[in-house]
Amino acid sequence: xxxxxxxxxxxxxxxKKAKEITKITPxxxxxxxxxxxxMYDADGVGLAAPxxxxxxxxxxxxxxxxxxxxxxxxxxxxxxxxxxxxxxGCLSIPALNGEVRRAMEVTVKGLDRDGNEITITGxxxxxxxxxxxxxHLNGVLFTDIAERVYDRRLDEEGE
Numbered sequence: 001x002x003x004x005x006x007x008x009x010x011x012x013x014x015x016k017k018a019k020e021i022t023k024i025t026p027x028x029x030x031x032x033x034x035x036x037x038x039m040y041d042a043d044g045v046g047l048a049a050p051x052x053x054x055x056x057x058x059x060x061x062x063x064x065x066x067x068x069x070x071x072x073x074x075x076x077x078x079x080x081x082x083x084x085x086x087x088x089g090c091l092s093i094p095a096l097n098g099e100v101r102r103a104m105e106v107t108v109k110g111l112d113r114d115g116n117e118i119t120i121t122g123x124x125x126x127x128x129x130x131x132x133x134x135x136h137l138n139g140v141l142f143t144d145i146a147e148r149v150y151d152r153r154l155d156e157e158g159e
Contacts, residue, residue, distance in 0.1 A: 001030075004038045004052040009093045009141065013050050018057045018137040021073050024115045028058070032071045032113050035060045044091045046129040048136030051092050059133040063125045070120055075110035075134055077103075084124065088132060088142045095153060098146030102131050 007013055021028055031054060039047040039060055046061040061070045082104025089097045105123040108130050112118050122130055132142060143149050 001037055002034050003041045004034050006038065006042060006047075006091050007051055007053050009143075011053075011092075013053055013055060014092055014136070014141060015139045016050070016055055017139050018048070018050050018055045020057050021111075024073065024111065024113070028056070028073065029113050031056070032058060032060060032073075036062070036069055036071070039091075042091050045125070046133040047091065048133045050136050050139075057137050059130075059137065061126070061129045061133055063122075063129050065126060067120065067122070067126065070130075071113050072108065072110035072118070072120070073113070073115075075108050075130070075137070077106050077131070077134060078109050078119075079107040079121075080127075081105050082123075084128065085147070086128060088128065088146070089152060090132070090142055093141065093143060095151055096143060096149055097152040098142050098149040100128075100132075100142050100146045102128050106130055108134070 045063045049056045049058040057074045080103035084104045085101045088100045106127045107121045
């Protein structure tokens with residue numbers, strides 16, 4: 001278990017499509033564990049493997065709800081409904097936030113750390129976090145799709 005370095009924009013890895021994980025190995029399981037530790041250490045609610053420099057389709061999410069820590073390998077959104085517009089930030093773009101339009105509810109399928117197929121349905125913050133992290137796997141950052149991007153530090157100062 002280790003805290004990994006979070007890759008920051010404009011690193012190229014953040015703009016590339018991650019590769020499917022074809023075999024779950026102890027290294028993949030260690031990656032998930034390290035990603036969760038890294039996310040918690042950085043006070044984040046989600047992290048995708050490209051954010052730690054690994055172009056593999058793996059994400060971790062924990063929005064502090066009844067789901068707890070969600071680890072997904074090769075996640076894909078299989079259903080979505082509704083709409084929400086809200087503020088997002090990113091551990092790879094620490095100074096910026098943005099107003100991003102997302103589905104209000106999503107259903108995501110993927111594999112757990114043992115290779116079992118799982119399905120997660122989430123709404124509001126969980127839906128937003130799942131969509132945000134899956135976007136990372138496709139080389140898409142919130143700043144690419146935001147309706148408005150702003151410097152969080154200025155906003156916190158009331159300017």
